[in-house]
Structure formats: structure tokens, C-alpha cells
Amino acid sequence: MSFTLNIAAVEKGAAPVGAHLVRDVSLPALVLHRAALEHNISWMQQFVSASGAQLAPHGKTSMTPALFRRQLAAGAWGITLATAVQTRAAYAHGVRRVLMANQLVGAPNMALIADLLVDPDFDFHCMVDHPDNVADLGAFFAARGQRLNVMIEYGVVGGRCGCRSEAEVLVLAAAIEAHPSLALTGIEGYEGVIHGEQAVSGIREFAASLVRLAVQLQDSGAFALERPIVTASGSAWYDLIAESFAAQNAAGRFLSVLRPGSYVAHDHGIYKEAQCCVLGRRSDLHEGLRPALEVWAHVQSLPEPGFAVIALGKRDVAYDAGLPVPLRRYPAGVVPAVGDDVAACKVTAVMDQHAFMTVAPGIELRVGDIISFGTSHPCLTFDKWRNGLLVDEQLQVIESMPTCF
Template identity: 40%
Template structure:
């Protein structure tokens, strides 16, 4: 499948309604500036300087620890952002489904790490077809049960499939997501994978992100317990000859406490080890949830600077129907609200004026499909009230759930001039 250069045009939310379709290379020449009102709001934008900072920060973090990066591509589902990450040294890109991985492969991603179980026949069909299309492609997915191996072998027998899929044994945490819960389950599953004519055991995977609490002692104890299990399972698999290759992949790492797993991803096992972090939200970061987590990372590592928020959603003050309440032109269809409600970070007059920090008493306390309820102190001076027509930028929690509401995002410089754009493929 040949994917042509994406076209940006009035079929996209926020693009000028009377504008002609444009190729990506034509975007900078349009001389748009979102502070001037050249693009309709709401609009999600990416800040170029912050993106570059975050790319380099995570690249250096991994390089200093001898680790590799396969960031979660499901965060943005943006081929242009994946390419930025690969150009900055990422080994591959992680995905959650075969559909997502296929989009990645067809946009040139060379290594696909599907951090999820593959068991459906339709997904196995799709993965086999993808490898037939692209013989140099490398992919791997997770296995956490003997029954999953049985199902894959039954599919292979039915289809006459004679290839072999690379897989990772997943170790899980009781009460959390997928993955084997006990050492016996892990042992039985690894042995079954190694004996399968359809699978090859490439390494071991785990995920610690849902256990993060910003409690240093608690987070460290949870991660150490999980990584102890990973190392024990890897040593047993080596002793039993279960790994298919000399190099062993050990992978973990969400976007909250990745510094703790990073300490344990390259143990001395007497064999080459490729330690792979899969943090996905680092590229854009956020203003709320992950900012709090990264404060804890900074405390543990004694850092003066970590990641910077690069994603904002801009809206217009479209109504101020009563004292203390203004309605913004964005809602659940435009911005993440699954973890925290968006919160205003700056305001501008909507006519080219420079951004100014919003008053401390401003807050968003509710969203409808197309509206945000901005509350403010009606007793404050009127200069601190929202003004009709002005622009309000909000920061979010969890960038994944904002990206999937947009099919394009302009990239802006420090003056909020549009200098590039990216697409998403949800």
C-alpha cells in the first residue's frame, strides 16, 4: 500500500473553511498565526521548541543509561511525530494493536513492538500479511498464557502458516492489566512458547505505569518487585535455552515512573541485553497528570529540568452569560477529560496580542460536547474577567485522549506562527 503525501484542507477541523487543500510543505508559506485568529478555534496545537526539548531530553536519558527507546505510537498515531522520534534515535515504535502497527509499518517504521496480546484470527491474518508485504520488517507481540499459544497454533494450522512470530513473555501485576501473575505461569508459558513451531521467544515485557502514585518509597518497592521477577524469569529462560536469539529484549516503561524501571532494564545476564523503554507521552508531555509525575522523577534524579508541555488546546470565549461564568468554544469532542479536566494557562486578545497568564481564580469545572465552563471570581476586577472573543489556551492531562480528537495539529513557533503540521491516523 503506497501512502501518498497527506493533504490538509477544509475537511479538517480548524483549517480555514475557504482554503484550498495544501501539502505539508506548503503550510509554513501560509503565514498563519493562531494568536491573530487566522485559524478557527477550537484548535489543538503543538509547540515546536518544547517538542525539540523533549526529544533531546529523552534521547539523552536513554543514552546515558545504555537503553533503547520504542515510544508508544498510540499516543499520537502521527506518522510525522513517529519519524521525529526515529530520527532522534528511537529503535522502533510501540503500538497497542495490529491495526496501529500496520499504519506504522506502512509509514516506514522498521521495528514494531505490539505491547499487547495478539490472539484474534483476523489480527493474526493481518500481521502475517504485513510481513509478507515487507520481508525486512521486524515485529513482536506479547504472550501471557499457554492458551494463547494454543490459539495461535490452531490458527496457523488452519491457514497453512509456516512462518514464526517473535513474541515477548509478559509478566503482570495482580489486579492490574495483562501478564502472567505467578512464577509458575511465567515458566509454563515461556516453555510452551519455546516449544512452539510458530513462535520465537525474543524477550520479556512488563508494564508498571498503572502502579504510579508519586510516592517515592511505594513506587520504588513496586517497581523493584516487578523487575526482580523479570530478571529471575530471564535467567531461568537462559538456563533452559528458551530464548530464540543471543540478544535478549527486556522492555518496560510508561510515562510516569520510567526512571525506576530504567535502573533495571540492562542487567548483567551473561548475554547481550537490549533494554527498551516504551514511554509515549514524553514527546508532548502535559500540564497536569504527567507534570506531577515528572516532578517526582526530578526529585529522585535531582534534576533542575525535565520535560515541557508541548500540547495546548485553544478556544474562544464565546459567551459570558452571567457573573462568574464564561463559555469556551471547546468541549469533550476537542480535549481530553478522562483523567482531569483541562485548565486554562494563558489568554490573548484574539487579534495578535501576546499571551498573558490567566488569573489564578480561573478554572474549568465542566465540559459539554462543544462547551467548556470557565468559572472565575465575579468579585475580581473586571480586567481579570474573561472577555468575549479572546483566546484562552488550556493545558490537559493525558495527551493520548486529546490527539484522538484531531486529524491534524498545527505546529507553532514561540510566536504561535504556524511552521508545520502533523496528521493523525486513528
């Protein structure tokens, strides 16, 4: 006797709408809580709008088109991305305005963008910080008979990309002007590489220099737009950038664009700490962002007293900026689900597929229990998943959210 076993591929963390986290879902799974997610999208949009700026959230955080659509529907001006491939993915899912906060380098990547520029409704801007890149872009897009929008990236010594001085910015602007296939549409910076005890004053000085350069370039007629773009802001210092832009009237003379990305999911680690600092600086903000992202996993083994091995590892959750944070424990299969606080437990190490967790006194676990974990640095948690599960207050799946990394 012979038979054929028809087995469909099952993606990690996938589940149908209507499934319940503690009863129906193969774990581990990436979980997004609807109430917190909606709060965060609304909160940041209101903050940026009240600051007189526009929001172009950094999509590389999640690369989740369902989140892009929600952010745009809430009023986002566009989506920020980091690469040509990410830009193509976002375009395929309906995004029509992109700030690529990075240099467009290499002919194959240029070709990916050139194909999209055939669409007259696609508004794209990338960064340049060196004459070599300007020359390469100018030649490539001239040969295609196209004009590419570029923005000068202004950086800090010891930081990431970007011209290192105001003089270099002015030289680069002249180089761009020499290429009719390039249009200078603004200036961009990233303050997240400014650290130390004087970070706050350093960021304010950097933002002031950014706007000062924009004014100088505009006065010299360097920009191709009547209202050029001035943009900065990651997910930690967006309040300082918004204040600096507003104080220098950047929103009046320029289009001020802020680019935080991690706010959409927030976290239980580095961005939770950053948000506390924002609220400390801004007494008018009575409520901040809420952690919307968790990773759920089973207790896999209890080999020693006070020690649990969790079916969760480096392939499931970020570990670069802090280890996963135990939140609540749920008995598997029990609905309605009522969780117990297990915050006193602590993850001490993660391997490829396992996490080591100390079990606090008084907490009784059994193999098969489910634990929800908070994360630190959502960017490097999202990119480990092809699907996220949006759940309601009853922990029922209401939407599967594919990623496109």
C-alpha cells in the same frame, strides 16, 4: 437563476502552513509548540541512552507519523504500539520495527500482521500471556508458513494483562517452544499498574523479578535471540525501570528497551506531577520535560458575571484525569500576539462542545477572545483530532501533523 456552491470539507483544527493561531485558524485547535517538542524528544533520548537502554516510545499516545519520524531520527530503536491496526498505520508511514505491547488476538488481526511479515525488513514482536493465545497464534502462522516473534508478558495481581507468577511464565515458555511457528524473543512487563504508598519499592521488586525470569529463560535456552529483549516502562516510572535494569546488568546480557510515550508532548496534569517525582528522585537531572501540547479555543459566551463558556468540550480535550487548565488569553486577530496570564481562572465542567470556566477577579474577557489550555493525559487529547498544528515561537503554523487513529 441557479448557482453551485463549491464547499470543500474543512477538518477541525486544520490550517495551512504560515497561518497564525490568533488570526487565521478556525478554533478549537490542537497545538504543539516546536521548542518544547524538540526539547522533549532530545531529553528522553539522551536519558534512555545514558541509562544503557534503547527507546521504543509508545506511539499510541499521539498516533502522529510526523512525531514517529522525529523520534526515530533522534535515535529511537523502534515504536511501541497497542493494536494491529495501529501497527498497520505506522508501517504505512515508514515504521519498520514495532513492539506491540499487547496480545495479538483474533484471526482478522493476525492476518493484518501476517501481511506485513511478508516484508523481510519488518521487525515485529507482540505479547502473549496465555496458552490459548499461544495455540491460536501457533496454528495461524504455521498455516501461513510464517514465524511470529512473541514476548511473554509478565504482570502483577490485580493489574492488567500478563502472567501472574514466575511459574506461569515458565509454563508459557514451554508452550511457545512447542510451536515452531513462534519465536520467543523476550519478556515484557508494565509497572504503571503498581500503586500505593509502597509503589517505588514494588516497582523495583517487579523489575528485579522481570530480569530474574529473563535470566532463567535464557539459561534454559528458551529464547530465539542471542540477546533477548527485556522491556518495561510507561511514562511515569521510567527512571526506576532504567535504574533497575542497569543495576541488574540487563543492558549487558539483554537488550533493555524502555517505552514511555506521553513524554513527547508532556502535559499540565498527571505527567507534570510524575515528572516532578522523577526529578525529586534524580538530583542529577536539572531540567525535565516541558509541556508542548495545548488546545486553543474561543470565549463563546459570557452569560453571567465571573462565568465564561468556552467553545471547547469533551470532543476536543481529555477530561478523564483532570479538566483543562487555562493558561493564557489572546485578543483574536491581534498580531504580534501577546498573551495575558489567566491561570487564576478555572474550568469547572466540560460538556460535549462547551467548557464552563470561572473568571478570576481582575481578569476581563470579551466574547471572541482566545484562550490556550493545558491538558492532563495527552493520549486522550490526541485521539480527538485528525490534525495537530506545530507552531513556532511567534505562534505561526510551520507544519500540519495528521494523526492516524
